[in-house]
Amino acid sequence: DAGVIQSPRHEVTEMGQEVTLRCKPISGHNSLFWYRQTMMRGLELLIYFNNNVPIDDSGMPEDRFSAKMPNASFSTLKIQPSEPRDSAVYFCASSFRVREDEKLFFGSGTQLSVL
């Protein structure tokens, strides 16, 4: 299996622009997570999907952030409009959650820089 695939690997944009991050989870996994990594807070959970349905989006920082999962093999995280403080590494992770000890498989992340 190719693992969790994220695109783009790097994104540089100007403040105010729309940014869309993409994720393809591992085939057969039923749970998908978007995390953001910053120096100060480490890995923060933004949103969690189970069977394509958003279960918990309490980590989404503002209305500028939105996420969708139209099918089991694709998810997007959109920031509109983007701001410099959104600069971070965004990770997508997937798992097949039947037990608490099911580990997550992470993609390589998208390094976002908002100028």
Place this chain on the structure above:
Amino acid sequence: DQQVKQNSPSLSVQEGRISILNCDYTNSMFDYFLWYKKYPAEGPTFLISISSIKDKNEDGRFTVFLNKSAKHLSLHIVPSQPGDSAVYFCAASGDYKLSFGAGTTVTVRA
């Protein structure tokens, strides 16, 4: 409010010596704890885990200890090797999601 805390942002250790990484948590409902390892430009990968009903789990050079009364866990790496240089994240599982600490950067000196 961070429920999982790694208070040491960095650790430097001599090759062959023991690395000890610490993690504290606040939520007593967490029932599973994991450590993830992250190299630059890669996503975190699972390293080792422990259930809340145990106090120790060992896997080769890696051992995780859990002290539930103190809400504290630690990861021991012995002996440390240059390839262990990475960022280590402590994570706690509750309900359906993992809460991560801020990470500890380990540098193993030759």
